[in-house]
Amino acid sequence: MSIVTMPASTTSPTQRTRKFLAVWLAPMANQIRRTRPFSLLSSLMEPTLPLNGPKDTSVSSSPSGDIEEGSSVTLSCSSDANPAAQYTWFKEHEDSVEESGQNYTITNITSELGGNYYCQARNAIGRHNSTFLSIHVTKETSQITTTVAIRTAAVFLIIILLLLLFLWMRRKMASRKASGPGPGTVEESLDARPTAASMGR
Helix, strand or coil, rough: CCCCCCCCCCCCCHHHHHHHHHHHHHHHHHHHHHHHHHHHHHHHHHCCCCCCEEEEEEEEEEECCCCCCCCCCEEEEEEEEEEEEEEEEEEEECCCCCCEECCEEEEECCCCEEEEEEEEECCCCEEEEEEEEEEEEEEEEEHHHHHHHHHHHHHHHHHHHHHHHHHHHHHHHHHHHHHHCCCCHHHHHHHCCCCHHHCCC
């Protein structure tokens, strides 16, 4: 009877353990990488904001104050809403939509485009309107300067004409006084002298 001897293993127990772990644990490691448990856990731990319709809706403008005719102005709308709100712009006494979006820019503005504007914020839960924002459009500085200059020149011209008229009338009155009484006045004075007949009476 012959005895078959098995060849002696050339790997140590530590190496065999590492191979075992590599074969059996590799799929588990890949699964862990794909699921990203830490990111999933962190997302579950994050606080969730309650859903609500738009509120505290407000409007601002840039630049603020009076807007010079021919320039541009940008209106901005903000609102506290979850989910995020969508915005629509309106002008007072007008039913048509002026613009959609959080910002509304008016370029080359004219006095006709001035007035009261407001925005409406809405989401799947509700909607809310802002208060009015008044846009006051002023004339261009050059136009104002020209208008003031024309009016000032007109006032000075009227004053000069009145002064010339006054001087002309005064000169005419002075010339009349310097010429003395006329012939008709002398005849009247002679006729007015008493005669001898009237004195005898």
